[in-house]
């Protein structure tokens with residue numbers, strides 16, 4: 001019934017509700033992105049699960065966020081429950097086989113999976129500013145911070161590097177303002193305070209090394225199945241901004257690291273963004289534009305992006321237009337706004353003369369959806385009322401013990417578990433400060449005639465006046481030396497790779 005060039009999704013039905021035919025997602029259009037929508041409890045997560053299973057079986061690695069923990073069951077063998085077996089019969093899934101999938105659990109907080117980290121420089125000023133909800137003026141200062149880091153060879157790896165740099169900038173505010181424009185103590189101070197809040201929310205875990213290697217989410221098993229990376233996102237959801245920023249960062253990293261491949265037989269990687277509305281809520285226009293750009297361009301890198309959200313209206317129109325493979329579960333239509341949403345959702349489909357799309361959307365049962373996949377030449381197929389197939393893996397969450405076991409046996413076990421804190425901005429600036437203090441102390445000593453003793457209240461009068469400026473030079477020299485030293489080491493990573501920023505520059 002199903003060949004290796006497609007994923008079986010379920011069975012569409014005729015107007016009289018009898019079996020019509022198998023509905024499939026063509027793997028060669030897997031990178032043309034997709035959308036899974038529907039009200040709470042209508043079957044979105046299960047649809048995501050069966051799609052992820054299908055991609056994995058085809059050898060395509062998958063990355064997905066697990067918002068409620070109920071996607072974790074994909075790592076375990078399913079069980080023959082009555083309603084699942086019945087559904088399998090309805091969609092003519094024969095034989096209905098159970099399977100466990102190769103899952104790697106990840107967690108930004110390092111609790112429910114391997115820690116997943118990025119460095120501050122990888123994150124870049126745009127995403128950081130968005131993460132911290134900075135004002136335009138503050139964002140300007142953030143940009144300057146990254147420039148200074150570049151120019152002075154200061155590696156920005158973790159939050160304390162950024163803190164140290166900002167503190168240093170506050171001290172040099174006048175000098176920096178003259179060189180780069182407005183860098184005021186209050187604006188730097190405001191960013192520093194936001195950074196503290198971020199730290200308290202647990203973001204400190206996320207910034208640092210070892211940073212995620214993209215190759216680790218693109219693994220396949222020896223038997224040719226794609227690894228499914230499941231990001232534990234329940235705690236992450238309490239900080240939607242971090243969630244959104246992280247996902248955007250990951251997409252941009254992929255965009256920058258993967259080569260151009262054009263159209264392939266199947267995608268190289270597929271992403272599922274659950275609760276995708278969080279990516280766009282209160283997002284400034286420039287960021288939405290970037291997402292739109294990344295989604296559009298990442299296709300040619302063989303990456304498919306599937307958004308999962310309640311309502312298609314959650315997704316900006318320009319992004320929505322690029323999502324070729326659609327699964328629309330039931331929507332409620334009580335309020336006028338909901339009715340409008342249903343109409344809008346219905347209008348996005350290529351109509352089927354057999355039924356009225358808007359009416360059907362409100363009548364769909366659980367695990368049933370309006371489905372339209374891209375068919376030949378990448379044209380959307382006529383929309384079909386489709387019963388979604390049951391998963392082969394477990395429906396629902398796994399136990400903490402099961403999770404621990406999978407984490408311990410994972411191919412990346414031990415690789416990310418320990419934080420590595422190498423010399424970066426924080427250490428360098430600390431050293432500089434110390435050198436400056438030492439120089440000062442030395443000068444002081446000379447000023448007071450080499451004696452350890454000073455006369456209280458008389459020190460200044462005793463002639464520091466002229467010495468001060470030469471002191472400053474010493475400090476500056478020390479700073480330059482230290483920069484030169486670090487430039488020699490590993491500035492490569494500190495060069496702001498721009499991420500989303502570089503897209504703006506490059507294209």
Ligand SMILES: Nc1ncnc2c1ncn2[C@@H]1O[C@H](COP(=O)(O)OP(=O)(O)OP(=O)(O)O)[C@@H](O)[C@H]1O
Pocket residue numbers: 038039040041042043044045046047068070083084087366367368387388389390391395
């Ligand atoms: N394809 C299916 N086959 C069999 N049962 C299904 C299917 N889809 C959904 N169900 C049933 O419906 C329940 C709810 O589905 P699911 O968790 O996917 O909803 P959801 O849209 O993700 O809800 P929420 O918005 O609350 O996350 C499942 O636990 C399962 O019992």
Ligand SMILES: [Mg+2]
Pocket residue numbers: 044045046068
């Ligand atoms: Mg769900």
